[in-house]
Amino acid sequence: MRSDDQLDRDHTPAVLIAEADAGDGEAAHHLALMSASGLARPQDWAEALRRLDQAAANGHALAEETRRFLGPGFDLEAWLAAPDPVELSTAPHVLAITGFVPRAICDWFRDRADPYLDRSPVSDPRTGGPMVHRIRTNSSASFDILDCDLVMMLVRERIARTTGHPTLGMEPVEVLHYAVGETFAPHYDWLDPDVPGYAADLAADGQRAVTFLTYLNDDYEGGETEMEAIGLRYRAAAGDALYWSNIKPNGRIDLATRHAGLPPTTGEKWLYSQWLRDKAPGYLSGL
Secondary structure (H helix, E strand, O other): OOOOOOHHHHOOHHHHHHHHOOOOHHHHHHHHHHHHHHHOOOOOOHHHHHHHHHHEEEEEEEEHHHHHOOOOOOOOHHHHHHOOOEEEEEEOOOEEEEEOHHHHHHHHHHHHHHHHHHOOOOOOOOOOOEOOOOOOOOOOEEHHHHHHHHHHHHHHHHHHHHHHHOHHOOOOOOEEEEOOOOOOEEEOOOOOOHHHHHHHHHHHHHHEEEEEEEEEEOOOOOOEEEEEOOOOEEEOOOOOOEEEEEEEOOOEHHHOOEEEEEOEEEEEEEEEEEEEEOOOHHHHHHH
16 A cells, blocks of 8 residues: 555645645545645644535545445534543553543444555564564555545544544554464564664664554454463454553663464454554654
């Protein structure tokens, strides 16, 4: 899928505005996503919803579906109010939220991701790029900002309001799928600053400060999220969330955040995984 840093010169905000106002539904949808995230223009949720309506009125299929899903009575103010978490651990700092999103949104994420599932990668310590490795056998689908929809952007904003990290510091949306026996063996989400292959990534985009998981179904057995340092095996209902800080208050990586996605023994497990960096990515400086 498209990388957010590939907002080419023919699709700058000024060009997109002209195209959208001339009846181009795709341009209007891009403006909705950019306004929701603050990508290359000020973050403005009223403008995002207005551009969504414009895209739907001009026949953009995903915008039409999104508009129907949100419905005429969608309460943006209530949605953006940060929910109250429950603290499960102070060191590492781990929190949980019951009912973070409605089940209908869980279904939306699964339906959007299902056609794009592929073997999930890990970060290659030699290059910093993605690679397939036996430590991780599940599949996933990734969505950059301009590949998202406004439902996804609303959930990202809810995460931002909950954690205090802006949406532009978030990595792409990643929807995870685990079939029976598939796993992500014990690992860390932070990037080791002592590994040369991660140096460029850390310098440009910062550290993965927070991991935020939203559970998208619950009709399976096994499949817990395990944090061995604190003896936590977490199972949640669809719509619940679990999140933790990968770094300590002093900014150093937290070795106690080693965790695993255990394999389902029956059924299949779906998650929305969101990594949050401790600064906005470097490419934004050129927009």
